[in-house]
Amino acid sequence: MTGDKNINKIEFAKNKDAVDPLAQYRNEFYIGDKIYLDGNSLGLLSKRAEQSLMKVFHSWKEYGIDGWMKGDYPWFDLSQQLGKQLAPLVGAYESEVIVTGSTTVNIHQLISTFYKPTTSRNKILADDATFPSDIYALKSQIQLKSYHPKDALIQVKSKDGILYEDEIIEHMTDDISLIFLPSVLYRSGQILDIERLTQEAHKRGIQIGFDLCHSIGAVPHDLHKWDVDFAVWCNYKHINGGPGAVAGLYVNQKYFGKTPGIAGWFSSRKEIQFDMNHNLEAAVDAGAYEIGTPHVLSMAPLIGALEIFNEVGINNIRKKSLELTNYFIELIELELSQYKFKIVSPIEEEKRGAHILLEHEQSASICKALKSHGIIPDFRAPNFIRLGPVALYNSFYDIWKTVNVLKKIMEEEQYKNFDNTREIIA
Ligand SMILES: *Cc1c(COP(=O)(O)O)cnc(C)c1O
Secondary structure, three states: OOOOOOOOOHHHHHHHHHOOOOHHHHHHEOOOOOEEOEOOOOOOOEHHHHHHHHHHHHHHHHHHHHHHOOOOOOOOOHHHHHHHHHHHHHOOOHHHEEEOOOHHHHHHHHHHHHOOOOOOOOEEEEEOOOOHHHHHHHHHHHHHOOOOHHHHEEEEOOEOOEOOHHHHHHOOOOOEEEEEEEOEOOOOOEEOOHHHHHHHHHHOOOEEEEEOOOOOOOOOOOHHHHOOOEEEEOOOOOOOOOOOOOOEEEEOHHHOOOOOOOOOHHHEOHHHHHHOOOOOOEOOOHHHHOOOOOOHHHHHHHHHHHHHHHHHOHHHHHHHHHHHHHHHHHHHHHHOHHHOOEEOOOOOHHHEOOOEEEEOOOHHHHHHHHHHOOEEOEEEOOOEEEEEOOOOOOOHHHHHHHHHHHHHHHHOOHHHHOOOOOOOOO
16 A cells, blocks of 8 residues: 555546556557446457457458468467467466367366266365356256266355455365366455465365466466466456457366367367377367367457567566555545445455455446446446456556546435446446
8 A cells, every 4th residue: 555645636646657667558458538447357459459350360361261371370270379378477388278268168178177076076166256157167067977066066155255265275175076266256356375275275185276267467377386287267358358259278287198078179189180080189288178160260369469468577467456456445445435335355465356346235326327427347246346457558547537436426426316226237
């Protein structure tokens, strides 16, 4: 926290922006005239992502089928090439990362690969605060192995949006076969201690995987060093890969050679894929977890998007991101104290991802009022406002303005002009 008495002055924000080493990147994005605080749901388009998309599009126009091997970015090994660009963001060897599928498909892929229940060890340990799709996938994988989720899925309970590592560890009992947890909780923004949880799981002979959807591109990871077994993530939130961008996965190299749970012809060793043999020889690296033909046009923006991350460096992104959320929290505490907002996110910065969550009875109508002022938050049922400032394109002024608009909305009771119900997409 700054401890500075002037943080509520516009000059404070402007001065912070003037010395922000990442400020120049804002111009690389299509921001428009809005204050966009929803980059943790869908990141904005950058000019570099637009250019790489157009180049790949052009190679279709120009080369037809030969685009698989020709053009600026041949499609055949694009999944591998993008895996290499993502490897530094997750702290893995290049061969451990592949761009493929969607988060949910990749969960199915890796759970079906790693979940090998036995009579004595057949449960999956998860939590009750994660994104629903993760739980749906776990339940269907349990059913596919002829177990019942009621018995075989253990969900550690959160309290006020927070999970306690000690409690998760207490649940790592002899009957647990596999653990799957988020890195950052999509609501409260809490970061789990991946290294500690992995160590404790391994002490008990349990394999552990993580969903990095809310940390990738915002928080550094060291998956290989932490010895994490596997991980998945989407590339359309902080990575800015575009709506429906192809997702990513990591598998620790100690499992190279393992048979993928869900196979397809793109799981093959690349050199022999076109032999069209009916006996699959799976790739020895993370490529084994590809399934079918990659969605090339949904990967193309990632080429430009990831270039920016590797230029800026994830540690610099994390540094600014924490400054933004610290400033947000401090301003909210200072300016909005009488309006009954509760900050659900952890105040300690090492426990906080890149967004903050506010609880308020009137959250849905407050979000609509914010949107009427050109500020884009994210409503989460039943009564939460999620605010995700992005280091690459949000400014300190954006935060200052948002809190001041919020103050006005509360002071003048502007939220009463909107009904307190959610839209279909929220
Ligand atoms: C965003 C998100 C998803 C979305 O999965 P898709 O397959 O991309 O729709 C899943 N899990 C978590 C934790 C997420 O944050």
